[in-house]
Amino acid sequence: MTEKTEKRVGKIVYVAPEKCYTKVNIEETPHGYRLYRQGDTRHFTVIPHGAVRQVEYYEKRKGE
Numbered sequence: 573m574t575e576k577t578e579k580r581v582g583k584i585v586y587v588a589p590e591k592c593y594t595k596v597n598i599e600e601t602p603h604g605y606r607l608y609r610q611g612d613t614r615h616f617t618v619i620p621h622g623a624v625r626q627v628e629y630y631e632k633r634k635g636e
Contacts, residue, residue: 577599577600577601578599579597579598579599579608580597580598580599580629580630581595581596581597581598581629581630581632582596582598582627582628582629582630583595583596583626583627583628583630584596584598584605584607584619584624584626584627584628585624585625585626585627586619586623586624586625587623587625588623590625593607595610595630596608596609596610597609597610597612598627598629599615601618603618603620603621604618604619604620604621604623604624605618605619605621605624605627606618607619
């Protein structure tokens with residue numbers, strides 16, 4: 573039942589007050605964004621779409 577979605581490395585900024593996570597793997601879902609630490613297979617938090625102010629994806633470097 574879970575669809576395979578792409579995880580991309582980036583930065584996400586959200587409200588209450590302006591907070592952000594950088595250099596995390598970000599997976600977009602119908603309910604919000606799941607955030608994963610580098611190398612982890614289980615997300616450590618979900619941020620709803622309504623709370624997100626900005627999402628920046630980093631370009632992959634050669635060899636990653």
